[in-house]
Amino acid sequence: MEELGKKTLQEPRIKFENVSKIFETRSQEIVAVKDYSMEVLTGEFVSIIGPSGCGKSTLIRMLDGIIKPTEGNIYLDGNQVNEEGKMPKETLRKMGFIFQQPNLLPWYTVRENVALPLRVFGLSGETWEKRVDELLELVGLSKSGQLFPYEISGGMLQRAGVVRAMVHDPEILLMDEPFGALDELTREQLNMELLEIWKETKKTIIFITHNVEEAVLLSSRIYVMGTQPGRLVSTVNIDLPRPRSLKMITQPEFIGYKQKLTKLIGDLDLSKIK
Amino acid sequence: MTKKRIESFFAPILMFLLIFTGWEIIVRTLKIPKWLLPMPSEIFKSMVVNFPAFWPHILMTIETVLLGFIIAVPIGILLASLITSFKVVNAALSPYVTFLVMVPLISLVPLLMLFMGYGMNVRVVTVIIQSFAVVNMNACTGFNNVPILRQELMQSLGASRLESYRRVILPTAASDIFTGVRLAGIFATTGCISAEYVGGNMGLGSQIIKYSQFLKTTESFACIFYVTIVGLMMYWLISFAQKKIISWKI
Numbered sequence: 248m249e250e251l252g253k254k255t256l257q258e259p260r261i262k263f264e265n266v267s268k269i270f271e272t273r274s275q276e277i278v279a280v281k282d283y284s285m286e287v288l289t290g291e292f293v294s295i296i297g298p299s300g301c302g303k304s305t306l307i308r309m310l311d312g313i314i315k316p317t318e319g320n321i322y323l324d325g326n327q328v329n330e331e332g333k334m335p336k337e338t339l340r341k342m343g344f345i346f347q348q349p350n351l352l353p354w355y356t357v358r359e360n361v362a363l364p365l366r367v368f369g370l371s372g373e374t375w376e377k378r379v380d381e382l383l384e385l386v387g388l389s390k391s392g393q394l395f396p397y398e399i400s401g402g403m404l405q406r407a408g409v410v411r412a413m414v415h416d417p418e419i420l421l422m423d424e425p426f427g428a429l430d431e432l433t434r435e436q437l438n439m440e441l442l443e444i445w446k447e448t449k450k451t452i453i454f455i456t457h458n459v460e461e462a463v464l465l466s467s468r469i470y471v472m473g474t475q476p477g478r479l480v481s482t483v484n485i486d487l488p489r490p491r492s493l494k495m496i497t498q499p500e501f502i503g504y505k506q507k508l509t510k511l512i513g514d515l516d517l518s519k520i521k
Numbered sequence: 522m523t524k525k526r527i528e529s530f531f532a533p534i535l536m537f538l539l540i541f542t543g544w545e546i547i548v549r550t551l552k553i554p555k556w557l558l559p560m561p562s563e564i565f566k567s568m569v570v571n572f573p574a575f576w577p578h579i580l581m582t583i584e585t586v587l588l589g590f591i592i593a594v595p596i597g598i599l600l601a602s603l604i605t606s607f608k609v610v611n612a613a614l615s616p617y618v619t620f621l622v623m624v625p626l627i628s629l630v631p632l633l634m635l636f637m638g639y640g641m642n643v644r645v646v647t648v649i650i651q652s653f654a655v656v657n658m659n660a661c662t663g664f665n666n667v668p669i670l671r672q673e674l675m676q677s678l679g680a681s682r683l684e685s686y687r688r689v690i691l692p693t694a695a696s697d698i699f700t701g702v703r704l705a706g707i708f709a710t711t712g713c714i715s716a717e718y719v720g721g722n723m724g725l726g727s728q729i730i731k732y733s734q735f736l737k738t739t740e741s742f743a744c745i746f747y748v749t750i751v752g753l754m755m756y757w758l759i760s761f762a763q764k765k766i767i768s769w770k771i
Contacts, residue, residue, distance in 0.1 A: 308673070311676075311677045312676065312677070312679070313673050313676045313677055333679065334679060335679070336678075336679040339677065339678065339679040340679075342677070344673075344674070344677040346670055346673070346674070347670075348670060350670045350671065350674055352671070352688070352689065352692070353692075353769045353770065354692045354768075354769045363678070363688070364678050366688075367675070367678040367679070367680045367684060367688075368678065368679070395769055395770070397769070397770045
């Protein structure tokens with residue numbers, strides 16, 4: 248019995264198996280991702296880091312049914328999700344996507360924007376409506392619910408973007424450089440809020456970034472990608488204690504990880520120059 | 522009222538007075554004959570005195586413009602939706618839409634009259650042809666410029682085509698569509714006048730030509746001014762609708 252329990256525990260929530268994506272333009276084929284494999288367990292916080300153009304954003308788009316892989320398979324809870332045709336809503340409901348920009352719709356109020364996934368997934372009822380208000384409260388937007396996106400600040404907009412991805416209670420959050428467009432201070436603050444949310448809700452998170460410090464601070468494991476073609480170069484486990492805090496940034500272990508990763512990414516750039 | 526609003530309210534009125542006073546003075550001092558260029562005061566007088574004679578024609582023009590416009594706008598938007606959603610439709614229809622925009626309408630009207638006679642139908646059809654194409658072209662621009670991130674958002678939620686259209690594509694394209702609708706309002710008026718000009722004896726266009734043939738230039742001008750008023754009314758109506766519908770800022 249114990250054996251069985253252990254086995255189900257280790258069953259990966261998300262599995263990429265030799266995934267490749269080739270984009271065909273008029274004149275040439277661009278290999279965005281080549282032979283990428285990765286396994287993420289339930290409740291893990293992993294980051295994918297790499298220079299721009301390494302296909303890291305393409306990876307989570309393939310998982311979320313926005314793009315189909317050219318080769319290889321992607322599994323979610325053991326089920327293959329990259330079959331032909333549109334991904335079913337039941338599968339999509341397990342995931343929430345947070346974009347690089349807030350990506351709110353200007354014709355909806357902040358609250359309507361946050362509630363959008365409920366409307367599209369067809370989730371209605373008091374419990375869900377209450378959840379919208381709770382999430383707005385969680386990120387300090389309860390007073391701004393009836394405002395339009397142009398009336399609130401950039402940090403607030405991105406907070407709304409984050410809770411929009413959580414409103415349908417997905418178990419998995421896919422984050423595409425979510426705070427990359429914000430200033431340093433707001434970014435650090437939002438990272439800490441994100442860790443808090445993760446701790447409370449036990450979501451599985453895949454975080455895309457090109458910021459080493461951010462990746463080390465947040466993740467349990469970091470996948471380093473290289474360019475041309477986009478591929479997995481190295482996997483680094485971050486064995487820093489939790490809860491993490493901004494104070495850790497100056498500690499020797501943290502700096503050690505940071506240097507290791509910076510070197511890994513730096514070597515990539517050098518090999519490209521050669 | 523703020524200073525800006527006072528300016529935007531009084532500046533056009535002042536300009537209006539300047540132009541017509543200048544016109545009046547020039548015509549009076551140079552003693553230009555009435556049949557060549559009538560005085561504004563006489564034109565305005567004719568607009569009032571001959572109103573009973575003009576009224577059925579004004580009504581007819583308004584009816585034609587509105588009817589044609591109301592049919593043209595949805596056709597333009599619907600066609601743009603199809604063109605931007607399906608490559609085949611785009612390939613099949615685009616050249617003809619461009620053709621309809623390019624061809625001088627006045628050359629089509631006699632042909633249309635050959636097919637449909639001189640009645641109201643031919644004038645409404647002319648208005649539709651003249652105005653749907655600009656709506657269509659601007660709506661296509663709007664539909665084609667929907668940011669990829671917004672489309673990806675709807676994909677990540679598994680939204681159906683119709684749902685994406687309703688929640689994202691149509692509102693994104695709304696301001697471009699309105700640019701087209703505004704132009705269509707103007708084109709509908711000019712299209713209607715051209716059709717009335719070419720044939721028939723109803724509508725302000727037919728009256729302009731009738732009065733100028735008899736050298737009744739004052740009456741002719743009065744009709745032209747009424748056309749302007751109809752055009753302005755269209756423009757205000759559309760601006761009002763735009764403000765009501767697009768309440769958000771980007």
